[in-house]
Amino acid sequence: MNTYRFHFNNSKKTSTILFWFFTTLVTIPLTATGFLTSSHPLFPAWLLLILLPLMLVAIYRLFKAASERKSTEIVSLSKEGFTSSCFSSVLFSEIRSMRIPVREIGLLGGTQRDYYKKTDADSPNLEFSITTLDGKTLNYILNEWGGLYNSEEDFSIFFNFLTALTDQLYQLYHANEPYNSYLKILDEKGSWEKTQPV
CATH class of the missing domain: 1.10.287 (Helix Hairpins)
Incomplete structure (x- = not known):
């Protein structure tokens, strides 16, 4: 675990x-x-x-x-799902969809930090959402380069969790298909939706 x-x-x-x-x-x-x-x-x-x-x-x-907008999350990942200190337990088979802002994440080749410096725009707060079959939505908002609510290290740890989570979903639903993205199951817009029962 x-x-x-x-x-x-x-x-x-x-x-x-x-x-x-x-x-x-x-x-x-x-x-x-x-x-x-x-x-x-x-x-x-x-x-x-x-x-x-x-x-x-x-x-x-x-x-x-x-x-009070800053939360501390502890996620334990197992073979069946994960347990979240903020959102309770979720089985992989219960996850209906995911939305990840892949175009903005520098680690995925998205917009780099230098872009925001050159344009005088604020670094983005990236919103990640995981929706379960019962309609519950887990929302995480982080800044890749650190900010008021999370550090760069926090984002790196969260990204490792995201990578492990998408790897587990890939093995569950798409094991026989080739993958095209870094976070294997996502389409080019950063979305994934459950299409088949397990």
Whole structure:
């Protein structure tokens, strides 16, 4: 049994993050205005006593909500399937489809890091999804070159898990077929769907 441990972005609390982001965006200039015009009759000093704590709470809650998007995953892979600390157990025969952003992954010959430096674009957060027969979807969002939610090493470990997972699915469903891609079972768009029962 192989075990993989990595961090990823769970994409949760988006609405909470947006709420506290805009609250922070509003309270910082209002508080700054309050400090600059505290003696002005249109901006009484007591209002500053409300805005300053509100601004501090908003900043704290924004960072707290953003940090809660970082999850630690421990996956144990066996011959029948894998057990995930975030998504419970999944048998290989229960996996219905996979979506992997193969064109963006540098390890697969996709867009290189230099491209993002030259174009001043942010390095992408790659979204990987595994859907089971009962409709459950396992979503992992990682940055290949590291970022706020995962390091380069985390992505490397996740990629090793992905390689082992697709190898197992290949042996289960396509053992007699030649493979054309690095992650054997995927088509050129990075998709795979279960087409035959086991």
